[in-house]
Amino acid sequence: MELAYTLPEVSPALLITAETAGDVPAREALLDRAMGPGRKRKSSEKLRRGRRPAEGLAFAVKEETGLLVGTVRLWNVSLGEGGSEALLLGPLAVDPSLKNAGLGSALMRHAIQEAARLGHRAILLVGDAPYYARFGFSADKTGQLSMPGPYERHRFLALELVDGALDGEHGTLRPTGRKAKAERLSLAA
Template sequence: MIVIDREAPSDVGRREALLDRAMGQARFLKTSARVRDGRRPAEGLSLVARDGDALVGTVRLWHAAVPSNDGLRPVLLLGPLAVEPSRQGDGIGSRLMEAALARAAALGHAAVILVGDAPYYARFGFSAEPTGDLRLPGPYERHRLLARELVPGALAGTAGLLVPTGAPAEAEPTAEAVFGTAGQVGPRRAAG
């Protein structure tokens, strides 16, 4: 029986192993990973799917902001969403997504942005339309920048670069720490 629950500190190692199996090391090189680097996930919005003692899915949401005509507007950045490869197609990803969106709405968040496949995320109300004037700080495929407004009009009048705003994370490794600035494995070397 699948149970969706908040991620516990003891889940972090198993979560990273699941992400390795589901997405591989290339996940650290994505622009969305760079936005999350050095930040903690939004409080209460790191979820896992458990099947007994096995961790079979994970999703996290992160604080960010987008420029608008009235200043920076808070949003959440979703990702990564991953399911144990042998369990894909069992509905675990859908359950995680629905739980994450419900919790985000219950906590008063107004919009969620992600980079992903539009056909998959459309069933959860995501589209590229609300992100037409938004951009990420690095390479990405424009048609994959999707959003869902949890509050109607939450992204109206937004334009410009999405920026991370979450609390700093001292304990979580960044993509640069793991892969270096040019994608090589190893810590980033100081200039000089």
């Protein structure tokens, strides 16, 4: 099912679509522009490296011309050794020329809605608490959880899509998503 709809609250010329393999170079260039060279050293990257995004949860925003101007992806993780499954959101990025136009908010609302529709129970992220609070994220449920590697605890946030989904969860997040290399090999066969 091809997902594509306009963002009239931002601009009728922008579309959120499911990310495709052809979007990867443009997405990487956008992430470099929006986040800078240190983006690959972040703790969240350790959970994404070598993995594919969660099925159906990688989105691109494109202008009518096809230019990619926004991206967000969600990733499968477990909450500690043998813990429940959850999603890790990130990175969320918007072309710097479109900052403060509402595009990031539209991407967040869409990602949360799709994750809930697909039956996921919780989303975690590392980010700016005041920005993500408007979508329901807080540090209230992450006290017994941790990220691999260094991170700022007050920026480790969660949103329960199902009430109580994070109750009693503890430990360090672990990647559980599909491995990228295995998928490439199976496609080549």
